[in-house]
Amino acid sequence: MTSAETATLSGRDRAVLRAVAAGRCELGSGGWQPVLLIDGLACADSAAGHRLLAAGLINPPDPGRPLGPASITSLGWRALAR
Template sequence: MPQQAELNHRERATLQAVALGRAEITGSCEPDLFIDGLACCDQTTAHRLARQGLVAPARTGRPGELVPAVLTNAGRAALGRELATSAA
């Protein structure tokens, strides 16, 4: 996977919500993300994070079914890079 561009604030906040177990994702080719039970206000960001392989469903679900969202290894690495950069 190529080096990820720097995350914007919304992408970082979305990844943090996923990392905290507050997100669900739909089974779809363009998955929708829900945080704290509410649809994410920026589905373009949600789709981009999924396409970049940073978030994924925790398990397989039926099309449209909400399942827990998790960070992938790439998502954890991207979030870790961002946290390390902001702490420096």
């Protein structure tokens, strides 16, 4: 993802990324797109996890675990710092 693309993250995507950075999220690898839980509840924007993964802002889920902690990438940290 380029710096122009990270600058155009929606407010919702930034909020979800902040929640991941704060350690409040879990990510699962079930189905056609990842399942993202925030504070134990399914994210209302079911495509948010997919968008953040595709952009390289969060790490992919461990395929060996149905659910695990979500983690932010270095690119994700840089996007939050803008």
